[in-house]
Amino acid sequence: MEQHRRYWEDTYLFEVETEVIEVCEEPAPGIAVRDGIVHPKGGGQPDDVATVDSRPVSVSKDPGAVWLHPEGTLPAVGDPVHVAIDPEVRRRHAALHSAGHLLDACVLPLGFVNVGLSHTPGQAFLLYDVDGGTLPDGEEAKASLIAAVLDRALELVAADLPYAAEVDADGVRRVTIEGLQTDPCGGTHVRTTGDLTDIEITRVRTKKGQLKLSYTAEHA
Ligand SMILES: [Zn+2]
Known part of the structure; x- marks a missing residue:
């Protein structure tokens, strides 16, 4: 699994069609996607406000990836997803x-x-x-x-x-x-x-x- 840290390359990339590369259950059910456009809290900067397929998500991170935690059923590894952040x-x-x-x-x-x-x-x-x-x-x-x-x-x-x-x-x-x-x-x-x-x-x-x-x- 490798997540591409797109938010490092382009501050103004507000949405992306990407795919799920890993699913986790702990600390909360969530997904990692290939194109990471969501900035996780760190270095004094807060989390982005983000959605997956229009569903609001909370955000967490570990050394390997930024994790997105939607309510309800998780998509599976390999599923295409649309990830967006609030541009403002x-x-x-x-x-x-x-x-x-x-x-x-x-x-x-x-x-x-x-x-x-x-x-x-x-x-x-x-x-x-x-x-x-x-x-x-x-x-x-x-x-x-x-x-x-x-x-x-x-x-x-x-x-x-x-x-x-x-x-x-x-x-x-x-x-x-x-x-x-x-x-x-x-x-x-x-x-x-x-x-x-x-x-x-x-x-x-x-x-x-x-x-x-x-x-x-x-x-x-
Ligand atoms: Zn800086």
């Missing part, structure tokens, strides 16, 4: 996730090192330890940090820099914003920074020596 949810997840990379590239040069993140809609954040920089003290300092990060981010959006991904010899996928930053990442990304709009830093918190930036972004 995928686009929003890809935008938030990609904006996370972009904002990170703006924050790191200010003397911080990333130690946590979420790209979940409504609660996306980046968390930093201090690495040579200074935690903003007071509202004015926070506002000027937000302005500095956003100014730089908007410059990079205007530069329309491509996101590219490569899987190395060890199977680790590395995602690069051209000319800017490379990170190990298994998520879905927009085509270029120009695909991002409405980037906002909604909150800055400093606590226990750490900096937390909450943010939003949308797909253009």
Whole structure:
């Protein structure tokens, strides 16, 4: 059984005609399909909203495959199935996730090192330890940090820099914003920074020596 991780190749592949390559009973009845277009929760990015033959499914993963769990009778190995994801949810997840990379590239040069993140809609954040920089003290300092990060981010959006991904010899996928930053990442990304709009830093918190930036972004 080998699943083809199509969501790594094309963020905008929203549906596919494919076939069942394995069926499981545990931890819940489910199927693995040859063309894996469904992104499973991981790396701060939530599950896609997906259907198999128009039936809603929950999503899980193990090291070998992404599993889709419909209600009711399962198709059998070899059966053709139509798998689809919600395009708007995928686009929003890809935008938030990609904006996370972009904002990170703006924050790191200010003397911080990333130690946590979420790209979940409504609660996306980046968390930093201090690495040579200074935690903003007071509202004015926070506002000027937000302005500095956003100014730089908007410059990079205007530069329309491509996101590219490569899987190395060890199977680790590395995602690069051209000319800017490379990170190990298994998520879905927009085509270029120009695909991002409405980037906002909604909150800055400093606590226990750490900096937390909450943010939003949308797909253009
Ligand atoms: Zn990523």
